[in-house]
Amino acid sequence: MEVVTTHINADFDAMASMIAAKKLYPDAVLVFPGSQERTLREFFINSTMYIYDFKRLRDVDLTRIHRLILVDTRxxxxxxxxxxxxHRPDVEIHxxxxxxxTSEDIKGQVSVVKPVGATVTILTQLLQERGIELNAEEATILSLGIYEDTGSFTFNSTTPEDFEAAAYLRRFGADLNVISDLVTxxxxxxxxxxxxxxILSAxxxxxxxxxxxxxxxxxxxxxxDFALLVHKLKDIHxxxxxFALGRMEDRIYLVARSRIAEVDVGQITAHFGGGGHTTAASATIRDLTLNQAEDRLLEILKSCITPFPMAETLMSSPVTFVEADATITEAEQIMVRYNINSMPVMEKGVIVGLITRQVLEKAIFHKLSEHAVRELMSSDFMTVSPQATLLEIQTCLVEHQQRILPVLEDGKVVGVITRRDLLNFLVRDHSNKPQTLGEALNPAQWPKRKSINSVVMEQLPHEIVKVLRDMGRLADQFHFKIYAIGGFVRDLLLRRPNLDIDIVVEGDGIEFAKAFAERRGIRARCHKKFNTAVLIFSEKLKVDVASARFEYYQYPAALPIVEFSSLKMDLYRRDFTINTLALALNxxxxxxLIDFFGGQRDLKEKTIRVLHNLSFVEDPTRIMRAIRFEQRFNFRIGKQTANLIKNAVRMGLIQKLGGRRFFHEIESILREENPVPALRRMDEYGVLSLLSSDMRFDARMEELFDRIRNVISWYRLSFLDEPLEGFWVYFLGLLSGLREKDLENVSDRLVLSETRRERLIWTYRQVEPLLRGFFQLPEQRPSDIYRTLQPFRPEELLFMMARTEWEAVRRAISHYFHRYRNVCTELKGRDLKAIGVPPGPIYRVILDELLDARLNGAVxxxxxxxxxxxSLHPELFKDVPEESRAASAASEAV
Structure with missing residues (x-):
């Protein structure tokens, strides 16, 4: 049986959507899950609705349903x-x-969800696309759903698609007189x-x-029609x-309406198990009195309503500035270092002016490099207090055309607001697509904050949540702000396990870490040079703590120079937007969740984006990280970021990288669960050829990597407790096919350690002759296989297994791992000494002979x-003293 149903207290949109769904699923049965609104019941009784054969729920055998079609709710x-x-596995959900x-949404095999004014709009579009005809009665019913849920096209949730759907239905004869009578x-x-x-209780x-x-x-x-009464109350005043709360019989009905973006009534009613849109929503409340429901509503409103921003929420701090007596050249260097276009000019701790990059560049062009900044600064400028409103900020930055707005408290500069800060607030994303004022001022669109407490509690172990809360409480005592940041927060939102926790403190990170370690009775390892620390809870759990800092690069591909800063500046130095998310812990x-740079958006769009156009110039290792994240998360590198990668490769920036940093990034890629897609992308971007001009990740290499992946999995399943450097097996595969001279060049380029370099060259010298020689012999004894393979490490043997096409070779190596490598003799050197054999090289010869005999089954x-x-060495026993023979006999007896 197929069943079409909707939500309890069904309205016109729900009923109309059921009728429309019946046209898409002709064999389905229509069933209301509960009661309907009064207006709908009257319409149902007084019309020809019986022709659709709606079934009563009690007449439906739920066990027979194999497909459930849900409309106007999930x-x-x-x-x-x-x-x-x-949750029955045999039931298909559409x-x-x-x-x-919402958090309780059902997941379906087919799911069509669009932000339009009415669900019937979505279904009408599908009917139109499939060319399904409607009669006038059906068109009228479908139109009723659209008119009711859009308030006759007056609700702010109405979209162009709703108008188009109504026009389409009108062509089929939708009767506007019937609609008018029912809606009004x-x-x-x-x-x-x-x-x-x-009205009296409001x-x-x-x-x-x-x-x-x-x-x-x-x-x-x-x-x-309680919702109709609330709508009239809204219009009257x-x-x-x-928000209207109506107690009727044994329950309370909550109906909410909002005209402004700061109040999302759908989010608020969800706390009562209800739902709806940002502008219109409802809920049914049980087990609360009217007074209790009102008190609970007030609590929720205080936590959910976000006010308009003030200067203190938009500003950046600490402030980068220049002294008035500094030269034009010095000021220009500061702007380049911190990537800013304007900054305050200070004198004895007091702001005296503003200077812009354009002024500095023109001054340098006119050969005024050594003149003082005070001579060219703007001394006529506006400032605001931390409590300044958005309108005041806009007036200064837009109407007065001021590039940067200092925020002063008690005469001291505590922050600055740039035009970019204002635009980031007013515009949804970096595409600069204009919005309506309502959209622009919607707090949900701010690149600022949203609560993910439920995700934290759901994804993290209780012990970890307790640690994070304890950190927040201690930070409050120090008057510090503290955050978890980076990949930990990213993976939290992606629902991926990750307890590699990075903490940033707006304050002294080492002071905080020492105090926390002392309270917890754990160890803190501090690095004063970088003002970072590691809190060691156990062998498996370590938490990195750092002061908020800013990095700049003196030249392309250089190591960064670090200075202390704010959370925003700390996040700005990171590689990609998805890694700039922060979780407040106070x-x-x-x-x-704090998001300055659109990280949530890029997670949702599954896109890897850099924060600025010089990102790969400053740190080319980000090219490999972009590729690694793209493949790990099944994301895509954004178009602009991809172009920047290509340009960075073309400019030869990776060649300027230090070899160890280059090798570290290659190692990280090879440690991924499946490095093949990332290596394929590296080849597409021309990164692999920078290691060696002969290196290509072609189909043959891909096949080799697939075999390597298989042998690594086989080894790890076979020997669970044995460590294995899987990345080194992949690395051997990556370099296979290169000439020895090229191998040496790659080793030099990556600055491999002497041990790794020697092992790499030795492996390639041994493997090919071995595969072509020893394994081609007609027969190998176990001792021959053991002696041949024993000098190789497991990683090298696995490479050999993947490299060969001969099953006999793989079988011989498998036997070595499982049967031969741990075989040893029971007799030891002390036994030889006991029978009077003088110590010397003869011991090794004798014991090797015994081991071969063991391997070959002779003993x-x-x-x-x-x-x-x-039998093999009778001469060893003829001169053995009697007492040694006795000792030997005793040894045998034991």
Whole structure:
């Protein structure tokens, strides 16, 4: 059986979506999961809806359902008894919905979710695409859903697609008279009374500077169209935000409406198990009194409503500045070093002017390099306080055309706001696509904060969460701000296990680490040169702690020079946007995700992007990291970032890298679970040929790497407790086929250690002759295989297994690993000494002979070894003193 259903308390959009879905699934049965709104029930009774043969839920055998089509919802808590079959593996789920994502959304094999005004709009588009005809009655019903859910196209959630869908349905004869009669109904006497109570009970609260109206009403029986009454209340008082709580019978109905972006009513009603859109939402509350529900609502509003930003939330600090007596050349060097275009000019700790890069460049062009900055600075400028509003900031930066806006507190510069800071706030992403003012001021679009507390609690072990909370509490005592940052936060959002935790402190990182270690009774390893520390909790858990810092590079591919800075500047020095996310740990902000550079967006779009165009110039190792992350996460490198990689390779920047750094990045790629896709990309970008002009990652090399991957997996499954440097097997494969001279050049380029260099050359000298010589012999004894393979390390033998095409070779190496390599004799040198054999090289000869006999099955016990030795070397026993014979006999007895 196929069933089409929707949410409980179904409205016109839900019913219309069910009718539309029936056209797409002709064999499906239509079933409401629960009650319907009063208006819908009246329409259902007074129309020809019986022709669609809606079934009652009690007449449906849930065990027979093999496909469930959900429309206008995907929240498991809103589908009634159908929740019982959602997790059955034999039930296929198809979803059509227009509501925002929630934490309890059902996952379907087919899922069509679009942010339009009504779900029936989505289904109408599908009907149009498939050329499915409608009659006038069907078109009218579908139009009802669109008109109701868009408020007759007056709600802010209405999209162009809703207008287009309504126009399409009108062509099929949708009756606007019927729609008008149903959508705009006269209020009953009961409804008028409830509306009057809502008006009298309405109270306005100032929450974070935003006015929110809350109204309550209590009646003994259910009265329909409560949402309509709330809408009228909003219009009568011209309210921006209204929440209405209505107790009817044994439950409370919450209806919410919002005209402003700062209040997302869909997010707020979700706390009560409800849902909806940012502008319109509802919930049904049980087990709370009306007063308790109102108190709970106020608590949620205080935590969810985010105010307009002030200067202190937009500014960057600490401030990079130049002294008034500094030369133009010195000022220009500071701007290049910190990659800024404008900065304050200071004198004795007081701001006296502003200077821009354009002024400095023109001054240098006019040969004024040695003049003082004070001679060319702008001394007429505006400043703001940390509490300045967005309007004040815009006035200074836009209307007064000031490039940088100093933020002063008690006469001291505590931060600066640039035009870029303002644009990053007003524009959703770096594409510079304009938005409406409502969209621009939506806190959800700020590159700032959002709570991911639920993700933290879900993904991290309880012990780790406790450690992070303890760190936050201690940081509060020091008046520090503290954050978890980087890959740890990225993988948290990707739901990938990662306990490699990096902590950044806006303060003294070493002081904090020492204090935390003392409290916890653990060890802290400090590095004063970089003001970093490592907290060692156990062998498996170590946490890196650092002061927030900024890096700059004196020349391309140089090692960075580090200076202390703020969180924002610390994150700006990182490689890719997805690694710039931070998690606040201080108690008041714990679980807040901080995103200055669009990292969340790029995670969602599965894109690798650098933060600025000189990223690969400053650090070419980021090229290999971009490729590694792209393949590890199945992301894609953004178009601009890809062009920058190509340009960096063309400019020869990787050749300027130190060999050890180059090798470290290659090693990191080869340590990935499957390095093949990354190596393929390295070859596409021309990175591999920088190691050797003859190196290519072609189909033949890819086949070799697949075999290497297989033999590594085989070895690790066979010998679970034995360590293996898997990356070295891949590295041997990567260099296979190069001439010895090229191998030496690669070793020099990567500055391999002398041990690794010698081992690399030795391996290649031995492997090919061995494969062509020894293994081509008609027969090899176990002792021959042992003696031949024993000088090789496991990594080299695995390379040999992958390199050869002969099954006999692989079988011989497998036997060596499993049967031969751990074989040893029971007789030792002390036994030879006991029978009077003088110590010397003869010991090695004798024991090797015994070992060969063991390997070849000639001896199996200690007694066999004595007999074999006596038969092989009788001369050793003829002059043995009687007491030595006795000792030997005793030894045999033992």
């Amino acid at each position: 929240q498991i808590s809103r589908i009634g008894r159908f929740e019982e079959i959602i 979803i059509y919905d227009h509501h925002p994502d 109904q006269e209020l009953t006497a009961e409804q008028v009374g409830i509306l009057n109570e809502l 109270r306005t609260y100032d929450i974070q500077g935003i006015e929110v109206c809350i109204a309550t009403v209590s009646v003994d029986k259910y009265v329909g 011209n309210l921006d935000v209204v 108690p008041d902000d714990f679980g807040q 199996r016990s200690r007694q066999d070894e004595w007999a074999y030795l006596k």
